[in-house]
Amino acid sequence: MQEIDGKQAQFMVGKKQHHIVFVNSPFCGTCKVAKRMLHYIEETLGDEKFYELNATLAPEFMQQYNITSVPCLLVVKQGEAVERLYTFHSVPYLLKEMGPYLVIEKTETS
Template sequence: MQEVNGKQAQFIVNKKQHHLLFVNSPFCGTCKVAKRMLHYIEDTLEDEKFYELNATLAPEFMQEFNITSVPCLLVVKHGEAVERLYTFNSVPYLLKEMGPYLVKERTQQT
């Protein structure tokens, strides 16, 4: 997982392809559990798929993308929020919900 700041996140979301941005807070216990799940997914896929943004350091980004709570997995394309996921039930749940974005990215890279 590649950590980015607010300006880097803004640059990333304006790119053409889908990007998965994990927005969290270092003070949030649920965020830590969600982060472990996302690390597991990256390890399983053997590829970094997610960018990580510390919400406490990027209030303008939070407001611009209407992120109401953390943890949030934000899917963006062309600067637009395509999907927001606030529930991190389990790794299989995340794979089911984010599968189309994970598979699409993987086929674009090969």
């Protein structure tokens, strides 16, 4: 998982392909559990799929994309929020919900 700051996030989300941004806070226990799940997914897929953004350091980004709580998985394409996921039930649940974006990202960057 690649850490980014608010400026990098703003630049990146304007690109053509989908980007999945894991918005979290270092003070959030649920965020730590969610981060472990996402690391497991990346290890399983053998590729970095997520960008990590510290919400406390990017209030403008949080407001622009209407992120109401953390943890949040935000899927963005060409500056538009395509999906927001706030629930991290399990790894299979995350794969089911994010699977289409993980596949699209791989084919778009090829």
